[in-house]
Amino acid sequence: MAPGNIYLDHAAATPLDERVLEAMQPYFSELFFNPSSPYQPAVAVRRDYEDAKDRLAHCIGAKGDELVMTAGATESINLAFSGVSGHVVTSNIEHDAVLKAAACHDHTLVKSDERGRINAADVQKALRPDTQLVSIQLANNELGTIQPIRDIAAMIREERTRRLERQDATPLYLHTDASQGVGYLDVNVARLGVDMVTINSGKLYGPKQVGLLWTARSVKLIPQIVGGGQERGLRSGTENVAGTIGFARATELVTATQKSESQRTASLRDKAEKELTSAFPSAMVSGHRKHRLPNFLHISFPSIDAERLVFALETNGVLVATGSACAANKGTRSHILAAIGLPPDVADGSLRLSFGHLSTDENTTQAVKHIIDAVRTEQERQK
Amino acid sequence: MAPGNIYLDHAAATPLDERVLEAMQPYFSELFFNPSSPYQPAVAVRRDYEDAKDRLAHCIGAKGDELVMTAGATESINLAFSGVSGHVVTSNIEHDAVLKAAACHDHTLVKSDERGRINAADVQKALRPDTQLVSIQLANNELGTIQPIRDIAAMIREERTRRLERQDATPLYLHTDASQGVGYLDVNVARLGVDMVTINSGKLYGPKQVGLLWTARSVKLIPQIVGGGQERGLRSGTENVAGTIGFARATELVTATQKSESQRTASLRDKAEKELTSAFPSAMVSGHRKHRLPNFLHISFPSIDAERLVFALETNGVLVATGSACAANKGTRSHILAAIGLPPDVADGSLRLSFGHLSTDENTTQAVKHIIDAVRTEQERQK
Incomplete structure (x- = not known):
């Protein structure tokens, strides 16, 4: 990144941590072997790979052989949906990958409330006797709202018990896309009570194009990519050794x-929020006030064109997103902001600020100053 | 790799070229942006990504927007098969990924001859009115035998013309897995006359877990991974910027x-072949003598256990494969060696030597000496 730039888009992409690159480096060069090769140096590489999976799994309270390594969250999500032959339930504020994967099945979209939160009771109402999968994100990628996954998991356990009692063998799994949240929230799979979790390395200062799907042992999936039978037969192809070690x-x-990082980013975020809402009393902060990722700030300046703001800010080196990175480039209005009922003129004036490793007290102060100037300039222009 | 090791398994994996790592490095750190983000530095990253696709495509006489970037050859192959609703034709010596993808469809396996070569006339005989895809590798991953793709392509063009003449709209495509061969053979898509090509970055000194599927514009595929709609909607997920630039x-x-590299490796290979067959007149070299990758040597020592050879050689730092890397680790006999009719006691004594950047005159001489010693020791042991 050019010196002087202030990056406030950690939810879209994170820079690779130097220590991570250092851990990966040997596997690019001297330890480049195919982990399926029979000689000892390759066997050692396979051991390092398995060890990395164990360590990765340990971070979420799981076992290495319960992970399927993928090329990112989108592939993981698609794999999580692969075993479904019946109905699925998800929400209307999920990432495109979940919405598109759900669209391949008979599905129901549970509606978010106006703070971007999904109610467990609403999920329960959407369940049908043939529902096989519920997929609810851990935290929303645009608003940062944290979902009540434990409540949903408890409700699903009850439904499973009812099915068992009536000797109904229809499986019912809960998948959560935890792409946003690792590093800020507890993602222990047992405590969450989920059956599948998607995690994306590229969002947590790891290498890009690496992800995982954790599945409980009971979950049955259908491989999308067949071949050599790697990853328990669920995802064929030579294993991504360097990527997994980095992840x-x-x-x-x-x-x-x-x-510490949650506290640090929350303090930067709260400061930015306070200063921006003081400067612009009409500004609207979206997302849940309490159940929100500590590093997220979604703020709307009614009647202002956020795209113009982004370009104005960029000339001062401040890099922020309008809505989500995925929707941003398509000139379409975010489905998430529509879902929470933000009026179009408010939605169109929205910035998503996401703090992280590159955020400091000093550059946050500067960024806020630039945002205030840019919004004022836009307001003046419109007079 | 430990100093003193002699690597003769370039067909299984190649070390990342230092110049490639150098090209990728900026995209790990300062240029880490999500290519879908709206600010200028991210837009520049997207431009670099598209530019890399153009340059990559140029190497095979294609256009950047005809490439779908994937996580490797296995994913590319699966995608190549995705559009098929009818019959497919492939050979009995393809890589597992092709065989498993074919097995998901009504399929016919054309038999290889005893040199690992597929005859275009045999492929023609296997065609049915509902055949939609023919998939034949560019060169065999175990024997190095180069397939007559141009002849097969010419035959398929004729069949397509016949279908057109009888107003039959059933599509018929030719896919080739060129994972082995790029860097040694001409992989110009127009000259080959194919409709789809799979290439694997990890086999050509590029980053692992990166591949591509090139498709002619007429080819219709069905995405396996849905979401944000990247790669023409055929493969969703944030683009692999660093990986593609490295590739x-x-x-x-x-x-x-x-x-030059073809000549160099052929000269090393020919020398090794000559010395090994002189030392062991009973040794059998498999694969086509003329149509063979210049860096491949598949040699069998009848009645010798190749696994014991691999372990003996490894203690002297010589790293070679028994059969293909994929079959090697499973304790099963290679389907390719069975397909070319190698008797079990010959197949079980097979080494695959694949030369490449790490091969020199000096270490080839040393490796040959170690192989001769190891085979002699095994022969003695059996007396």
Whole structure:
């Protein structure tokens, strides 16, 4: 990144942690072997790979052989949906990958409330006798709202018990896309009570194009990519040794600093929020006030064109997103902001600020100043 | 790799070229942006990504927007089969990924001859009115035998013309898995006459877990991974910027040295072949004598246990494969060696030597000496 730039888009992409690159480096060069090769140096590489999976799994309270390594969250999500032959339930504020995967099945979209939160009771109402999968994100990628996954999991356990009691063998699994949240929230699979979890390395200072799907042992999936039978036959292709080793290191690092980094980013975020809402009393902060990722700030300046803001801010080196990174580039209005009922003129004036490793007290102060200037300039222009 | 090791398994994995790592490095750190983000530095990253695809495509005489970037050859192959609703034709010596993808459809396996070569006339005989896809590898991953793709392509063009004449709209495509061969053979898609090509970055000194599927514009595929709609909607998920930039650089590098490196490795291979067959008149070299990758030597020592050879050689730092890397680790006999009719006691004594960047005159001489010693020791042991 050019010196002087202020990056406030950690939810879209994170820079690779230097310690992660260092951990990966040997596997690019001297330890480049195919882990399926029979000679000892390759066997050692396979051991390192398995060890990395164990360490990665340990961060979420799971076992290495319960992970399927993928090329990212989108592939993981698609795999999570692969075993479904019946109905699925998800929400209307999920990431495109979940919505598109759900659209391949008979599905029901549970509606978010106006703070971007999904109610467990609403999920329960959407269940049908043939529902096989519920997929609810851990935290929303645009608003940062944290979902009540434990409540949903408890409700699903009850439904499973009822099915068992009536000797109904229809499976029912809960998948959560935890792409946003690792490093800020507890993602222990047992405590969450889920059956499948998607995690994305590229969002937590790990290498891009690496992800995982954790599944409980009971979950039955259908491989999307067949071949050599790697990853328990669920995802064929030579294993991603360097990527997995980097992913493991990155997850260990963000897990170790979860508490301090949550506090640090929350304090930066709260400061930015306070200053921006003081400067612009008409500004609207979206997302849940309490159940919100500590590093997220979704703020709307009614009647202002956020795209113009982004370009104005960029000339001052401040890099922020309008809505989600996925929707941003398509000139379409975010389905998430529509779902929470934000009026179009408010939605169109929305910035998503996401704090992280590159955020400091000093550059947050500067960024806020630039945002205030940019919004004022836009307001003046419209007079 | 430990100093002193002699690597003769370039067909299983190649070390990342230093120049490739250098090209990728900025995209790990300062240029880490999500290519879908709206601010200028991210837009520049998207431009670099598209530019890398253009350069990569140029190496095979294609256009960047005809490529779908994937996580490797296995994913590419699965995608190539995705559009098929009818019958497919492939051979009995393809890689597991092709065989498993074919097994999901009504399919016919054309038999290889005893040199590992597929005859275009045999492929023609296997065609049915409902055949939609023919998939034949560019070169065999165990024997190095180069397939007559141009002849097969010409035959398929004729069949397509016949279908057109009888107003039969059933599509018929030719896919080739060129995972082995780029850097040694001409992989110009127009000259080959194919409709789809799979290439694997990890086999050509590029980053692992990166591949591509090139498709002619007429080819219709069904996405396996849905979501944000990247890669023309055929493969969703944030683009692999660093991986694609590395892949492009690696492909440019091996394409530029194709002639000299082919000559160099052929000369090392021929020397090894001559010395080994002189030392062991009973040794059998498999694969086509003329149509063979210049860096491949598949040699069998009847009645010798190749696994014991691999372990004996490894203690002297010589790293070679028994059969293919994929079959090697499973304790099963290679389907390819069975297909070419190698008797079990010959097949079980097979080594695959694959030369490449790490091969030199000196270490080839040393490796041959170690192989001769190891085979002699095994022969003595059996007396």
